[in-house]
Amino acid sequence: MKSPRAVRSPGGLSVRLDVRSLVVVAGLLLAALAASVVLIGTGDFAIPAGDVLKTLAGGGSASQEFIINELRLPRVLVALLVGASLGVGGALFQAISRNPLGSPDVLGLGQGATTGALVMIVLFSGSAAQVTAGALxxxxxxxxxxxxxxWKRGVHGYRLVLVGIGVSAIVTGVNGYLMTRADIVDAARALVWMTGSLEGRDWSQVWPLLVLCAVLVPLVLGNGRALKMMEMGDDVSYALGVRVERVRMALLVAAVLLTSAATAAAGPVGFVALTAPQLARRLTRSPGPNLLPSLCMGAALLVVSDWASQRLFGADQLPVGVVTNVVGGVYLLWLLVSERRAGRI
Structure with a gap:
């Protein structure tokens, strides 16, 4: 695959295209859409992929339209949006902290969202909407x-990670205490939510996530060039005209909103935000945050993981968070071993 190409328009505007990255993005989008069609057809009432496409186009039977449009399509859309939000959120955190471990899983955002959800479940026996609001x-x-x-005259990457690890430990202790205060019914409900699950997701979870992604993703992608410059250091970024603290603050807020909303919709689905940017970077072989490839990788990962959980264990028998934790943990161990053999750790 060739290196990035510069394309010049008749008006003199020059755009730099990374051909490999574009191919990776297109491939991941096709994989995510194909997996979504297969996932919609998976369940106790199996539907062939052709019938799924026909029904989505408005040509299915009444029973197929109800099963697909009301029961399965919202779940798949939530999976796509949650995976995309976690993928781009993880890429933002890793780029801002300049640390491959700087993801919401490590920084404690998932644990913080869990605390909000547990407060609503354990102390107030809240409804699903209240639990979602509490997690957010x-x-x-x-x-x-x-x-x-x-913060100390700016936010340094390693300081952000270290503070996040400390906050994560504190919040995890609070979550353990809240679980001890719960009765058996609330504890079981909280445990399922804490694992990360897409069971029972409907259109009420789709629309808020869709609106949030429609607003924040273009904002994030629009600051991709500035974020790439910031990876060279604050002094160099300032010299190139980047308003570092303003851009960093805006992108951090966007990353927190995306990951918090994703956690509120599906629970703390582990390791997607950590592994999606890493896998995307290995596929594109391109430096920088790789925001769009990470977004597509996150969506594909979560849909495929949900399909695997249903295919291997039956519908709603295994929460998708279990699959992502196992796959992510194996990948993290492999990454550590490969980095150690290369002499980088």
Missing amino acids: VGGLVTGLGIYALA
């Missing part, structure tokens, strides 16, 4: 707290 507030408060504690 918990993630936002945790993210703002980490940023405030890490």
Whole structure:
């Protein structure tokens, strides 16, 4: 695959295209869409892929339209949106912290969102909408707290990671305490939510995530060039005209909102935000944050993981968070071993 090409328009505008990255993005999008069609047809009432496409186009039977449009399509859309949000959120955190471990899983945002959800479940026996709102507030408060504690004439990447690890430990202890206060019914409900699950997701989870992604993803992608410059250091970025703190703050807020909303919709689905940017970078072989490839990789990962959980264990028998944790943990161990053999750790 050739190196990036510069394309010049008749008006003199020059655009630099990375052909390999474009091919990777197109391949991941096709994989995510194909897996989505297969996932929609998977369940106790199996539907062939051709019938799924026919029904989505408005030509299916009444029973197929109900099963697909009301029961399965919202779940798949939530999986795509949650995976995309976690993928781009993880890429943002890793780029801002300049650390491959700088993901929401490590920084404690998922644990903070879990605290908000547990408060609503254990203390107030809240409804599904209240639990979602509690998780969103918990993630936002945790993210703002980490940023405030890490601030010292700016936010240094390693300081952000270290503060996040400390906050994560504290919040995890709070979550353990809340679980001890729960009765058996609330504890079982909380445990399923904490694992990360797409069971029972409907259109009420789709629309808020869709609106949030429609607003934040273009904002994030529009600042991709500035973020790539920031990876060279604050001094170089300032010299190139980047308003470093303003861009960093805006992107951190966007990353916190995306990951908190994803956690609120599906629970703390582990390792997607950590592994999606790493896998995307290995496929594109391109330096920089790889925001769009990470977004597509996250969506494909979560849909494929949900299909695997249903295909191997039956519908709703195994939460998707279990699959992503196992796959992500294996990948992390492999990454550590390969880095050690290469002498980089």
